[in-house]
Amino acid sequence: MRDAPLPVALAVFAGLGLVPFVLGDYWTGQLARYVLFGLFAMSLALVWGRAGILCFGQAMFFGIGGYAMATVTLGTFAAVPFTAALPALVLAVAVAAAAALLVALFLFWGAGIGGAYLAAVTLALAAILEQAVRGWYGLGADNGLSGVPPLPLGDNPWDPRPIYFVVLAVAAAVYFGLLALLESRFGTLLTALRTNPERLAHLGYSVVALRVAVFTLGGAIAGLAGALFVATDAFASPSLIGFALSAEVLIWVALGGRSVLLAAFLAAILIRVAEAYLSETLGPWWLLTLGTLFMVSVAAVPNGVLATPLLWLQGRLRRTS
Amino acid sequence: MALLQLTDVRRWFGGVRAVDGVDLRLERGELRALIGPNGCGKSTLFNLISGTLRPTAGHILFNDRDITGLPPHRIARLGLRRKFQVAAVFDDLSVDDNLRVAARTKRAAVSTDALLGRLGLSGRRSVLAGVLSHGERQWLEIGMVLAAAPRLLLLDEPTAGMTVRETDATVDLIRAIASSGDVAVLVIEHDVGFLERLDCAVTVMAKGRILRSGSLANVRADEQVRSLYFGTAA
Numbered sequence: 001m002r003d004a005p006l007p008v009a010l011a012v013f014a015g016l017g018l019v020p021f022v023l024g025d026y027w028t029g030q031l032a033r034y035v036l037f038g039l040f041a042m043s044l045a046l047v048w049g050r051a052g053i054l055c056f057g058q059a060m061f062f063g064i065g066g067y068a069m070a071t072v073t074l075g076t077f078a079a080v081p082f083t084a085a086l087p088a089l090v091l092a093v094a095v096a097a098a099a100a101l102l103v104a105l106f107l108f109w110g111a112g113i114g115g116a117y118l119a120a121v122t123l124a125l126a127a128i129l130e131q132a133v134r135g136w137y138g139l140g141a142d143n144g145l146s147g148v149p150p151l152p153l154g155d156n157p158w159d160p161r162p163i164y165f166v167v168l169a170v171a172a173a174v175y176f177g178l179l180a181l182l183e184s185r186f187g188t189l190l191t192a193l194r195t196n197p198e199r200l201a202h203l204g205y206s207v208v209a210l211r212v213a214v215f216t217l218g219g220a221i222a223g224l225a226g227a228l229f230v231a232t233d234a235f236a237s238p239s240l241i242g243f244a245l246s247a248e249v250l251i252w253v254a255l256g257g258r259s260v261l262l263a264a265f266l267a268a269i270l271i272r273v274a275e276a277y278l279s280e281t282l283g284p285w286w287l288l289t290l291g292t293l294f295m296v297s298v299a300a301v302p303n304g305v306l307a308t309p310l311l312w313l314q315g316r317l318r319r320t321s
Numbered sequence: 322m323a324l325l326q327l328t329d330v331r332r333w334f335g336g337v338r339a340v341d342g343v344d345l346r347l348e349r350g351e352l353r354a355l356i357g358p359n360g361c362g363k364s365t366l367f368n369l370i371s372g373t374l375r376p377t378a379g380h381i382l383f384n385d386r387d388i389t390g391l392p393p394h395r396i397a398r399l400g401l402r403r404k405f406q407v408a409a410v411f412d413d414l415s416v417d418d419n420l421r422v423a424a425r426t427k428r429a430a431v432s433t434d435a436l437l438g439r440l441g442l443s444g445r446r447s448v449l450a451g452v453l454s455h456g457e458r459q460w461l462e463i464g465m466v467l468a469a470a471p472r473l474l475l476l477d478e479p480t481a482g483m484t485v486r487e488t489d490a491t492v493d494l495i496r497a498i499a500s501s502g503d504v505a506v507l508v509i510e511h512d513v514g515f516l517e518r519l520d521c522a523v524t525v526m527a528k529g530r531i532l533r534s535g536s537l538a539n540v541r542a543d544e545q546v547r548s549l550y551f552g553t554a555a
């Protein structure tokens with residue numbers, strides 16, 4: 001199972017690198033957020049598209065990463081002895097990964113849940129977590145945590161370009177890192193896991209161990225995206241952790257194409273850009289438009305609006321080479 | 322010691338006694354066919370041996386180890402490999418990758434080239450398994466269960482849906498595997514013609530129990546087996 005053609009991936013990241021030279025500060029700052037949503041979408045494409053685990057609560061890990069980043073850099077909990085951004089980021093990723101590991105152990109090892117039940121249970125977990133955060137005064141409850149310090153990049157914290165380049169570099173590093181991982185034996189096993197888990201178990205592989213591993217990795221990436229998002233947005237809110245964002249990321253990934261990481265990444269960015277432009281003109285009709293688009297694409301282009309042409313191109317390139 | 326030894330193995334689904342006290346012994350390198358009418362518990366027995374299901378009662382020893390209730394991947398690692406009734410291959414992986422995954426270790430115990438040649442799939446190695454024909458898929462899966470040099474193969478109707486020529490080739494393949502002496506094979510099959518060609522010991526199951534064991538000729542001559550399985554007119 002291949003991802004998008006390498007030249008296309010390189011062109012996408014190079015093109016995104018040029019954007020700040022064309023757009024103004026405001027849109028560069030917005031685009032940094034969208035790239036992080038794209039990174040978040042990649043984590044779900046890995047877990048759902050590549051490993052066949054339909055997680056309906058992926059925002060849990062995005063939100064946990066975000067809140068961990070916010071509380072550490074704001075010094076909310078006295079027990080954490082540092083407030084510097086870099087260790088906070090590392091801790092945030094670790095906490096999100098640990099949460100994903102815990103959820104995965106409960107789901108796959110303890111309860112042996114799969115398929116549609118898994119979607120339902122992860123959905124419920126995300127809803128419960130969102131309610132818990134909304135009621136937790138130490139985390140600002142419904143108001144969230146504002147004034148999260150920006151990443152210490154240069155002298156002018158109001159210049160969105162340094163953070164944009166950092167975010168883009170992180171997204172590119174994760175993308176190409178995952179690409180290498182998926183080209184390795186582990187990637188072959190993930191494809192086998194998605195295609196026929198029972199066959200894989202009867203060949204001597206622990207399906208539970210594979211699922212736990214990929215789910216934890218997905219949680220770590222989602223947590224990284226969430227932590228960087230909160231630092232970029234200066235704000236951690238309960239909407240980052242719950243049901244709505246979990247459903248949204250699912251729509252981005254499904255629309256773009258769940259089996260192609262680059263398609264999921266791009267779809268998140270493009271839908272967010274479209275939303276920024278169209279939600280003003282369309283108002284409440286925007287969500288209806290997105291929903292309709294989602295339904296039509298799932299029926300007409302089940303492999304994804306972006307993934308389908310990308311995979312076709314990949315096939316063409318491989319045949320000619 | 323026998324390679325596989327089942328002692329009073331039972332599996333009940335509510336009130337249904339799918340497997341109801343089976344004793345079975347299989348020696349190293351032995352080839353044996355397991356036959357019986359639909360619903361007699363053959364596939365359930367395979368599920369119990371390979372770990373898909375846990376027995377309600379009884380013990381299963383494999384290679385001197387108690388494997389009762391172990392999960393499938395642990396049992397597979399001990400050298401017990403199972404071929405499913407509906408060919409279970411990884412459609413999104415190439416033939417090569419299917420065999421590589423099946424071999425588990427980096428340096429395959431069995432040469433992939435030799436295996437592909439034996440299966441008649443040498444020209445198809447970089448093709449996705451999803452586009453193989455029905456017979457090729459069955460062979461690929463047989464190759465996959467062979468790839469890690471197992472001690473015991475469980476084959477569940479390996480020739481189901483095959484043409485006569487494909488069936489013949491499969492019989493030759495199974496006989497070749499068994500004649501090497503390293504691998505024991507337990508094969509579920511319905512087709513009497515196939516059993517005649519396979520020319521091996523036969524165990525007959527009925528209603529969750531072992532009815533008879535012996536040569537095909539002996540088993541076919543048995544009155545109880547005739548009425549139950551081959552039909553009285555046979």
